[in-house]
Amino acid sequence: MKPVKFSIFLFTMLAGLVFQLYPWSDTGVIIRPDFLLVIMIYWVLQAPYHCNIGWVWFAGLLVDLSTGSLLGQHALTFAITAFLGLIYQRRLVLFNRWQLYLYVIFLFGVQRGLILLLKLFAGSELPDWTYALPVASDLILWQCMIIWFGELTRPKKL
Amino acid sequence: MLKGIHQQLDPQESPAFFIQGPKPFSRLMFFCTLSLVMMAVDARFDYLSQVRQWFSTALHPLEVLAxxxxEWGRNINTYFTSHNQLIQDNFKLKQQSLIDNAALQRLATVDAENAHLRTLLAGDAPIIPQATLGEVLHMGRDPFSNIITLNRGSRHHITPGQAVVDEQGVVGQITRVYTFTSEVTLITDKKLSIPIQIERNQLRAIAFGEGKRNTLDIPYLPTSVDIKVGDKLVTSGIDGVYPAGLAVAVVTQIKQSQDSPFAKIISRPIAGVNNHKHVLILKVPESPAINQSSENRQVLPRNNAQHLDQSVVEVLQKNNAAVDPHPATETPVLDAPSSEPGATTLPDSTLTPAAPEHP
Structure with a gap:
């Protein structure tokens, strides 16, 4: 498996940002996946030599700026999620598909949970169940990433 | 199974053990600290607003791209608007303009009269807000806050704190201004409160947003208060942010419980807070009352009929009885005249459409 080009990584990040900035309508906002999160987590697991925690943190900062929320909120949760992915990266690439899905759902859930926690601390109200919906659309986007950029690189069978 | 795997690894691909730089954990700690510091600074101080401005300006091309x-979809839609639709719209607009013109004629008389009476009483001149037309870009990307983004920013002399209204009533207040765009916090947001007055009896109160429930709450009023379901709430204008007399909400529910000295009053915003494309951004000129108060000169409150001499009020009421049920409203009301024939409309001259700068 050839190493991924840095330009591809940068391009997907930019594309994710554009989708993040797209003016979503009412239902769109509810089911919209966290584009940048999914893309960055994919690259953290697929190409840790390009995408480290710093990049993911920076992507989180971009999300903060685009949503106009408190600067650093998404950055913090993105960094923690990336860390949780990175420490198991070597094991994750050996997982089979379903195990990987489960772990990825866990990662996306953790990110949403952390954001919820931060918002609750800041005095927001508890959102309704639709708050968890984007995890499903995240998974669909994750599958798209796998289709476009390949399964996670695993060591060749001997 | 993994025996001898190290022999097959490409140097690019794997010994991430060695090329990863600092350990993930130390990186995580570093970035966590950084973001916590940023959050604290952003929440407590104003240092980061400039950074936000720069980033937002840098992101603007991407935003346009996104x-x-x-935009194309809408243009194509406009292009294929049917002939029939256009004729219907034209007819409707003509009708609307007739009604508006009738109301405007009355407004001129009432305005002149009002100005005259104010000079007689040595009161302040009525405050007429300037308005800029803005277009809603998107409804906020954060499910937690009630924010909409407009296509007018500091380039167009928008400043934080300006009131935003649509043709029916108050939408919210500008809370953050970027170079090309600005953020409006809706009146239903938890952080926003708005000074109001019951239109029927001029009772003043403050309405608070209730967050996602899309309603306003009027707390701290005693159970015996004279409010009925269906009462219209208008801005009182005593805060210097919202011009007086703009429609805000209609009372939908009043709960009185034995164990609380206060009534629970819920109202529903009149403006289409979540569904409009164009809004007006109002700028209330510096109130002369505020400037002169430092000189200890006694000034008349800007708004209320109660403060006028009772006899003048009677004369006013006699003169205007046929015209306006609320003789003392002095600033333009942005009500749709079709829904309420007594209301006055914003004079044409105060509306500065953004057409010249907007292709």
Whole structure:
């Protein structure tokens, strides 16, 4: 498996940002996946030599700026999620598909949970169940990433 | 199974053990600290607003790119608007303009009269807000806050704190201004409160947003208060942010419980807080009352009929009885005249459409 080009990584990040900035309508906002999160987590697991925690943190900062929320909120949760992915990266690439899905759902859930926690601390109200919906659309986007950029690189069978 | 795997690894691909730089954990700690510091600084101080401005300006081309498909879709839609639709719209607009003109004629008389009476009483001149037309870009990307983004920013002399209204009533208040765009916090947001007055009896109170429930709450009023379901709430204008007399909400529910000295009053915003494309951004000129108060000169409150001499009020009421049920409203009301024939409309001259700067 050839190493991924840095330009591809940068391009997907930019594309994710554009989708993040797209003016979503009412239902769109509810089911919209966290584009940048999914893309960055994919690259953290697929190409840790390009995408480290710093990049993911920076992507989180971009999300903060685009949503106009408190600067650093998404950055913090993105960094923690990336860390949780990175420490198991070597094991994750050996997982089979379903195990990987489960772990990825866990990662996306953790990110949403952390954001919820931060918002609750800041005095927001508890959102309704639709708050968890984007995890499903995240998974669909994750599958798209796998289709476009390949399964996670695993060591060749001997 | 993994025996001898190290022999097959490409140097690019794997010994991430060695090329990863600092350990993930130390990186995580570093970035966590950084974001915590940023959050604290952003929440407590104002240092980061400039950074936000720069980033937002840098992101603007991407934002334009992202909203391009939407824009094209809308253009194509406009292009294929049917002939029939256009005729209907034209007819409706003509009718509307007739009604508006009738109301405007009355407004001129009432305005002149009002100005005259104010000079007689040595009161302040009525405050007429300037308005800028803004277009809603998107409804906020954060499910937690009630924010909409407009296509007017500091380039167009928008400043934080300006009131935003649509043709029916108050929408919210500008809370953050970027170079090309600005953020409006809706009146239903938890952080926003708005000074109001019951239109029927001029009772003043403050309404608070209730967050996602899309309603306003009027707390701290005693159970015996004279409010009925269906009462219209208008801005009182005593805060210097919202011009007086703009429609805000209609009372939908009043709960009185034995164990609380206060009534629970819920109202529903009149403006289409979540569904409009164009809004007006109002700028209330510096109130002369505020400037002169430092000189200890006694000034008349800007708004209320109660403060006028009772006899003048009677004369006013006699003169205007046929015209306006609320003789003392002095600033333009942005009500749709069709829904309420007594209301006055914003004079044409105060509305400065953004057409010249907007292709």
């Amino acid at each position: 909203s391009a498909p939407n």
